[in-house]
Amino acid sequence: MSQALEYFSIGWMDPQLFFLTAIGTFAGIYIGAIPGLSVTMAVSILISFTFSWDVNEALALMAGVFMGGVYGGSRTAILLNIPGAPSALVTALDGYPLALKGDAGRAIGLSTVMSFIGGLVGILILMIAAPIISNFTLAFAPRDYFLLAALGLFLVGSLSAESLSKGMFCGALGVLLGMVGLDPLTAEERFTFDTLELTSGIPYIAAMIGFFGFAEILVQLHHLDVKPVRQNLDKILPSLSLVKKYLPLSLRTSSIGVIVGALPGTGGDIASLLAYDHAKRSVKSPTAKFGEGAEEGLIAAETANNAAVGGAYIPMLTLGMPGDAVTAVIIGALFIHGIQPGPLMLTETPHLFWFTVGNLTLANLFVLIFGLTGISIFSRIVQCPKGILLPLIFVLCVVGTYAIQNSLIDVYWMLGCGFLGYFLKRYGFQVAPIILGIILGPLMDVSFRRAALSVQNDISQLLWEFVSNPVSLVLTSAIFVLLITSVIKSRQQKAAERAD
Template sequence: MDAFAAFFMVFTDLKLLALVAAGTFAGVYIGAIPGLSVTMAVSILISFTFSWDVHPAIALMIGIFMGGVYGGSRTAILLNIPGAPSAIATAMDGYPMAQRGEAGTAIGITTVMSFFGGFIGIIVLALAAPSVSQFALKFQPRDYMLLAILGILLVGSLSGESLVKGIFSGAFGILIGMVGMDPLTFTGRFTYDLPLMQSGISFIAVMIGMFGVSEALAQLHHLDSAAVKQKISRIVPSFGTIKKYLPLSLQTSSIGVIIGALPGTGGDIAALMAYDHAKRVTRKPSRPFGKGAIEGLVAPETANNAAVGGAFIPMMTLGIPGDAVTAIMIGALFIHGLNPGPMLMVEQPDMFWFIVGALVVANFFMLIFGLTGIRLFTKIVEMPRAVLIPMIMLLSVVGAYAVNNSITDVYWMLAFGVLGYFMRSYGYPLGPVILGVILSRLLDDNWRRAIISEREDLGRFFHGILTSPLSLALFLAVIFIFFSQTPLWTRLKAKLLRNKNQEAQ
């Protein structure tokens, strides 16, 4: 079988087509429900498809993956509860749109842009996988650390009324991520000798608590106000709209592919970085960011779907997972007698082209399922709040439990829900908390790896940063963004300008 035939295998085989469709459909809903994750669904499928051939098994998994990454945006937009970590950034502008009655438009744009981002990811996978993976391998611990710092600087974009509160929230998030047995030395950190603290605090529990329960509690203030009527006349965005956001979506898709291809970073970080990028490069957003800017939807949604293709890059070329889902898929390939690794592309290029083909099909189905059934979804937000709030709470509890089958996670979730409510009430932004939790391990582990590799010598550490082109570029980006995001720079600039003006006078 040549590459061409392998690529079109899914298009022509009705059974495979149906499996990808079923997977994508299921994925959209799995992604939309907080607590049900693509990772979980795909690992269940490993046993379930054990006796199948490899092609149908992978086709089903790819469908779920594609649909799931997209599905997270649904609940983010409608309920302000991201169904999956990669939809956190989507909630920031998607929910304000839903509150204006524009949920239909928001979902429409999200779907089309996810489709677009997905395609960019697939194209890069198909055309440039070997070179991208070689680039991804170049990342040393210090580069991952710099990347994490770059991510943490997003706090500036995510803080609402006060940067100081944003920094506090971000640091708090990083701290949450550090609780538990340190995975590198098995020293307890903030465990206070309590067994329940040892496994750390589940990130998903924090996310569901901070976004789900705290949102539900906050909604209790508006019990008697009528639900927002959603107009769903215009779902598919016009061609003009798509054209307008084309340059931005190309940039954010590229961010998505690269971050997705890096082992150890995935769609969640990609989406947040893309959101930040959009905020920096967009001069005149359709509305201010955080108040329902279309750009704030376009950026994260293109990026997280582009990250899907990206995640397959190291998996297909090196046998290294790009994220948790591709890690399970590698296991699935093993079970089905394939040996994912650097030789897979050489020995079995068919498998590569089959996966690319399946991704393309899944992407189309995502578009179809995304643009249909919106009416039903928007009905959810039109339910009376008095019914919706208990439902959200129940779903939060079940979701937090389901992640790790742990009642402890439920308690954590509730604690963070209540804390989140107070933080919300007093103007502490919650986005940075989640950002901190996501990046905590990346930052801490890689900082320590980097400094251990240089024998605890800061001189050697900085020498390494300055002599490696990649590290240097990341380092300069960190410096640039740091100064441009803090008032320090603008104050300095204002002062300089004033001096200049005075001189001129």
């Protein structure tokens, strides 16, 4: 134990490591906030940058960037309705309406504290239960990933405010957009129209920037002369009693975040979507309607995506397997620094585990510190005249999209998605289900087909496996419960309408 504590404190005691973690977190917040600059990209760049450094220094910097980056995505989501990263998509749903009401400061304050709590829960579970969780995630068969994705698609119901058919339309559209390109399993071309450029598909960040960022600019052009709402900057920091009130919810959504984050192939984006759905179903009287500035929605998203960071480290530190794209790059960095990532890492390089835990804790603390300073300056962005802000955001959308993989085609995709998104928005469609479809569609596709192939396309066998395996059974029953409650709810609503 004392050994663990000693390793834990390496990053805290060494001034250089301490400083690097701080720098990393600070930079991470901005990387996360700018759409198109992703944490994965930043960590990749850091590989060359930290090449000649000591491995601890490199890891400290990377942990900071990771922690800060996941949090940073919420900034632009709240202030401009442009999620800086896919994992902040859900943050925008309730964060941006809050900013429009003049509560941007409070929304940022709340999301910072909740990110901190989420991050902490993630780290705690990593610390206490990493081996258990990683063995648990190994039990997830392809069919379970399929069930998980199907569960996620139920969110379409949660996200479509006005009409379910519009939500379903957008969800299905998203799934189809996600299918464009070479099929990852057979290399068959889908919706490519025989052009090479389309074989790589539509990068979902480009679609996200289009449907959220560019479409929002176009909507905002209608309100050029509307004076921006004055931001209320008095109560930025949430009170202790408020935090206490939301603690049960945040613990539940954080746990969802850790598990989903620890599953290889799923990360903060899916975690926050599932957490949001959970919040929407479990919270009876939110502060505002979900989608119109409910604090509970913001909390669910922000706790879950930060908790997913700790989760992503679980398979990396226990098995040497990546939990998400960022940890995949960190594993590459370990190789370059002469460490063999694998299941023996825990015993052969024992300092690595506790050092990482210590570092993440430190980075999480910096998220809290940096996140809470300078909020008032950020909130003023919303007050900036639209005539100045909109062209600048447009350039950011273009550069951000181009930055994903230096491709102008992606920029055209972004424009197209934005144009379509604008019309959809004006006609009362929600664009969030589209992104949901783009994120979950491919996961659903490959895992379903993998599951089907494992039983040689025998549907009855597949259905039997859905209920005969413990993990699958839990997921299948969850789907059934959701299905039944949704039906009952809509019946009740219809009955209530008729009574009116």
